Amino acid sequence: MNKLLNKVKQIKWHIWLRDLGILGAIFVAISVWQSRDMLDIDSHLLLKDQLLVSMDGQTNTILKADKPTLIYFFAPWCKICSLSIGNLEYLDTNKLNIVRIALDYTNVEEVQDFADKHNISSQILLGHKGIKQQFKIQGYPTYYILDQQQKVLAKSYGYSTALGLKLRQVFSG
Template sequence: MKMKIRRRTLMLLTLELLLVMAVVFGVNLWRTRESASGAAPEIAAITLDGEMVNLGDYSGENLLVYFWASWCPVCGFVDNSVDALAEDYPVITVALSSGSDAEIRQHLQEEGLSFDVVNDADGEISQRWGVVGVPMSFIIDRQGEIRFRDVGYSSGPGLRLRLWIAENFDEW
């Protein structure tokens, strides 16, 4: 009798977990419906360090394109994960409406972040990508296609998993 109750409880918990996952996945799809999909839009810009960034330079590599803002409280929870991820994967970060280059440099220094940043002061790059909020992450595969897009909080392990999937499963 106890075994039946445990099995039933486990089945109910599993179903509830699957339901929650389906709702979270569905909400994310709905929230990102207006953002870029398919072939990744071009990024050709200069970082705060004066380096030219061109999305085409990453052909044949999986990468993360991360849109964030210095005024975004949720971004503060994701930034350190992106900074750590940038040690292992190519990452392009785009600061949306975050002030001057000097203000963004100061923010990076205060937060102890070292990733390269493109300042999208006028929002032109973000608009081209259909960024609907920050933080927003795009995982781009080797062929330059957007494989995953996510708005809001993303964990470091979650971002790494999506990059790993893009790297190991060509037709996901």
Template sequence: MASSRKRIWRWSRDILIALLIFGAWQWWTSKDLVTGPTPPLVGFDLEGQPLSLADLKGRPVLVHFWATWCPVCRLENGSIDAIARDHAVLAVATTSGSAEEVRAYMAQEGLHFPVLLDEEGGLARQWQVSGVPATFVVNRAGDIAWAGQGFSTEIGLRLWLWWAE
């Protein structure tokens, strides 16, 4: 009985340590991301149509910077696509090539979320994104409610969107 309690205590301790390390890592990688009111996010989608974050004001929006060459982004893409079925999502393909190349990648991966093209990385610089993936949750007022860089879980992003409601 005592060894069972010790084992439970060790597991609890190890889980707590892992969560603290993960939280510290999230804080460290996200500390330089833009906060407060959102910078402008205006450009063209993959079909050449104008697309803007301002068009989505009044509801929570997931703004997701990603790249076709990023392996972590590839892991997240399915989650971003699933979230886009229920919530406003504006994804920014940064330094990922031409619209045709990004469109081909999305077709190959079966992705359907709306994408702003950021061929030169200018939009990423405006948002102080130094690496991808970087994700922001924007609340109804147009302020950044949460920002994170690196892998994010679908459940975590959904919780942040719920919180931004």
């Protein structure tokens, strides 16, 4: 009887692992499909002289030369952005610069309301159609990790958990 119970448990364990593998494969396939029109991994951008204005009126460059940069593109009306922007707080800023860029906003007050609602004290840059086109932004949120030479190390579109962002940080840096 014990052998039969062990065999049943083993079969259930194998079924559970199979189902988990299928779910993982589906998740990867969806992620690849969603990011098909984004910039290619290992492609290079020309951003050195690109300046964007922050919400406080300061002019800033997108990339810093000291470490890789995660660029998070969002729209203040985006519900998924509302759910995901807080996950950026879990990343190690000693190893990664984080740049938040607002796009498709009506006015600065709309972006400020979004920042206040989500307790974002970090700087937010105000993007424009040119930067949206340069990064091939099709929807929100869109993430890119770029190295110091402006090479795309990682990309993602849609909701990312704090764990997913940390894994991208580990594997890209």
